[in-house]
Amino acid sequence: MDGGDGVVVTPEVRRAYAYLGAVTERPTAELWDLVDEVGPIEACDRIRVARVPEALAEQSASRRDRVDGAALMDSAGEVGAHLVVPGDPGWPAHALEPLDRPRGRRRGGHGGVATALRPLGLWWRGTADPALSLGRSVAVVGTRAPTPYGRAVAADLASGVCAEGFTVVSGGAFGIDAAAHRAVLGAGGCTIAVLAGGVDRLYPRGNDGMLRAVAESGAVVSAQAPGTGVTRYRFLDRNRLIAALSRATVVVEAAARSGALSTAAWAAALDRPVGAVPGPVTSVASVGCHLLVRDRGAVLVGRTADLIELAGDMGETAAPPTGHLSSWDGLDDVTRRILEALPVTGGSAPAEIAASAGTAPTVTRAVLGRLLSAGAAVRGPEGWRRSGDGGVQLTIPVT
Structure with a gap:
């Protein structure tokens, strides 16, 4: 299959992308440079024999003999998932390419840790079509320990934008994420849960049933290969992906230090609109939202109409701001x-x-x-x- 960028996505190409996506902890500049230069299959062959630049050889040394692209594809297939890669008609290039822009800043990182770039593939477990579901999407994120107010607002916003044809993207976690996903499921819409680990390891386990329901009507997505567990930095990478796959991000409730704020920061870095829901000034759960509005230029969101204006097409309007x-x-x-x-x-x-x-x-x-x-x-x-x-x-x- 030719996705229009000159890459024919044969089974061999897809297996190569599966290998490349797992051979380093993150998709690094050096890895992408090699893929851009010689293509995924040749890149895969060179990494296996360490015939690559020193930096990439070091990044892939611990995994190059352990990763098996075909085995990863089989593991994904066991849970009804597949790998979407560059060249596929559904590959969201427009959403992901800003993650490694500009190329000159992709190298180095800090403390020897390679800077993460756009993923080499997305493990997609679900019935939703990637191109259609991500064409009109909005992220609804927030704290894992919300107040009843926060749960109610998250559900109202998620069901409201769902009724207007938006896909709701979130992280599948407890709290605001789950409230948003469940509201869309109840309304019969499309929602996507982006995971920090493999799509065959639904996490958190307490949301297993909800995530299976999300996969049945929407999709559970990850840049991590099947079998991968969750870690703190993988959650941060997951937040990058949530921001990239959404046309706008709204934070419903968040403490002063919150993973949801990292999602908002990534959205802003990608030039995507950011919204924040206000709460009581006495509520610890709303401190992060108030900081976003005061210090980071977030748009105050109090109703579905505000979110539609934030994430909709240019000129798309909503009801006037009266009670x-x-x-x-x-x-x-x-x-x-x-x-x-x-x-x-x-x-x-x-x-x-x-x-x-x-x-x-x-x-x-x-x-x-x-x-x-x-x-x-x-x-x-x-x-x-x-x-x-x-x-x-x-x-x-x-x-």
Whole structure:
């Protein structure tokens, strides 16, 4: 298969990328330089016999005889995963290339540790199409120890942008990450969990069931090869990847020192918009968000509309920044169509409403849930109907 950049992705090429992605701890400048110069297969052969520059020989010395690309592919296949590589139609080059820009700054690192660059492949466990799911994506991240407020806001933002066709990207962790993933799963949307270890080792184990559900409807993704465990620095690399795969990042709750802040820092470094949700000034869980707004230029996000403006296409607008709407004028097009499709009396099934409004069933269910919470819709024995008098004077909270 030719992905359009001149690389034919044969099984041999894919096995070579599997080897190259695991032979060094991180994808280094020296490794990418070799791949760019001679291609993945020749690069693989040279590394195996240590016929490479000294720096790369040192980086790969402990693993060059231990890594088996074919075995890694087999391990991935056992859990229904596969490797997406440069040249594949779904390879997100536009998202990942900024990770090693400019090339001249890719060498050296600090303390002898090689600077990490874009991955040589993504281990992809799930049904979502990489190109489609990452074309319109937003990261929702935050603390592993959220307050009830933080959980509620994360769920509301995630389900809200999901209803507008966004993929929600997060890290699969406890707390804000899990709240975001679960909200999208409940709304029938697409969510991607980026892991710090292999996709065959779902982590944390307490979220195993949720991550399996994410893989069934979206994807569980990692730059780490199957069988790889988690470490602190792999979590930091995971944060880089979350930022790169998202058009914008919003931090819901975070302490002054938090992994979510590293994700926000990477997003800013990649010229991606960063948002932060405000919280009580007395809440330790919101200190990091307040610092992002005060010191790092993050955009204050308090509702779905703010996040859509942050991550949407240029010119994409949302409802005006008022607490409530006294008419339908400020509603987004999808919500307005579904609201108009609701009968004033009796009731209709979600499938009928979706057909009338011309919206996807998953989007329709998500919007109906928001309208129900807002008191603008009622679900009765006969189905869904509009609440109130059916006119334009409904009071609908802006989400």
